[in-house]
Amino acid sequence: MDLLSKRIQKAAESVLENEGLVSGLDESTAALLQDWGIKNVKRIAEETGDLSDEHAEEAMYPKMKASRRLMRAIRVWVQREKESSQEEKDQLWLKLEKMAQALYGEALSLPSSTKFTGKTSVEFIRNLLDWLENNSLEKKGAGEKKTSLRSLFNR
Known part of the structure; x- marks a missing residue:
């Protein structure tokens, strides 16, 4: 197994082994959130293909942390939303938006939580x-960012 494959596997395992990311969610909700988390961290790891392990870890850390924080914020929203006052919901939603911005870019602005309402938490x-995957500014500029990340560490 090459270094990149090991890095990708390690990133996926970091999501699978962190029960706090999905604790308290029903099985199908936890599986959906965990699957997204794995897909996301694999993408982050793949962007480090030509970096040394040291530089890859340095480059991945902020995005991996942001991904975990967003997963936790989504879990907390799902668990608390129904029993929370409107003020508490607003605070939770702002926190979720902040976590999404850390991963997808500061310019990201989430619409009202009612836009995402479904019959179930899944x-x-x-x-x-x-919505995040289709509307992220980070994704639209990923090629440029990937190139600039590599240029920082390829010396």
Whole structure:
């Protein structure tokens, strides 16, 4: 197994082994969130293909951390949203948006949480994650960022 494959596998295992990312969620909701987390960290790891391990770790750390924080924020939203006051919901949503911005770019602005409403928590999470993947500015500029990341570490 080459270095990149090992790095990708390690990134995926970091999501699988971190039960706190999905604890308290029903099985199907946890599986959806965990699958997205794995897909996301694999993408982050793949962007480090031509970097040394040291530089790859340095480059991946902020995005891996942001991914975990976003997963936790989504989990907390799903668990608390129904029992929370409107003020608490607003605070939770702002925190979720902040975590999404750390991963997808500061310019990201989430619409109201009602845009993502579904009959189940699985539908809510699927709607939210689909929106994030389709509307992220980070994704649209990924090629440029990937190149600049590599140029920083390829000396």
